[in-house]
Structures are given as C-alpha cells and as structure tokens.
Amino acid sequence: MSRINWLLMLSVSVLSLALMSQQAHCNDSTEQINNDSCMKCHKRNGKMQGHHALDELNLSCSSCHGEKGNHPKKPNDLMVFSADSDFAVATQNQVCLTCHIPKKLADTEWTHNVHAQKVACSACHQLHPQTDRIMTLTTKQRSDECQRCHSVQR
DSSP states (O other), X not given: OOHHHHXXXXXXXXXXXXXXXHHHHHHHXXXXXXXXXXXXXXXXXXXXXXXXXXXXXXXXXXXXXXXXTTTTSSSOOOOOOSTTXXXXXXXXHHHHTTTXXXXXXHHHOTHHHHHTTTSOGGGTOOOSSSSOGGGGOOHHHHHHHHTTTOOOOO
C-alpha cells in the first residue's frame, strides 16, 4: 500500500470517528433541556434534539418560548413559531436574534438578509428535530424550496 493511500485511509477513518463522536455527543448531551419542567406535559411532542438542545448552550424551553405565565390557560404569552402565530414575524425572529448574529447569518446565506423582516426563521428552519432539514438541502433543493413562495414570472 502506498504512503498516500495509507494516509488517505487514515484521514477518512479519523474523520469518520470524529463525526460519529459528534453524533453520539449530540444524542447524549441533551439531558438538561429534555428534563425541563415543560417536558412533563409536552413529552408527547417528542424530545428536543439537535444543536439547540445541547447542554452547553444552557437553553431551556423558556429561552425561546418565554416564561410560563398563565400557561396552560388560553390565551397566554408563550411564543409560538409558525406562520399562523399571533406573534408578528419580527417578534418571532427577534427571539432567534437573541443568540444568532445578523451579520454572521447574512455572511452564511444571503437569503437571511432578504427575508429577515418578512419571513419567520421557522418558515425554513426546524429546531426541535435532530437535523434542521434546510441545512441538509443541496443548492438546487434550496432553490426549489424557494419556489414554494416565489414563482418565476415570464
């Protein structure tokens, strides 16, 4: 086996181990948020998974959804992230911008700048699942996704 092939195999192995370790870390380090008092009733919705559930972020349900207040009574002041939310898009997005820096978002993906005041972050991003679906799409798939709202006029 040539030295280059050996180094390539070693590199792939190390990368694979690192990725598996990260996945295991994500699965195992979400205990804090999943033991939040909200989960006593909301466990039927499934566990909080993925990046936003990591213990190192020190998030709780109230970090994004607000304090319990008079919940579960209706009406209440808990933030709901959806197109049919009673909260304005800007109000929903402001919660996300508490941690996410607008300049970094814009540098990462230009659409963040364009949509910041018109479209809720939750229209594209899903934070509770293990993987945010929008982050797994190819450029072509993202473009197709844009067609849900934008149609080409000829």
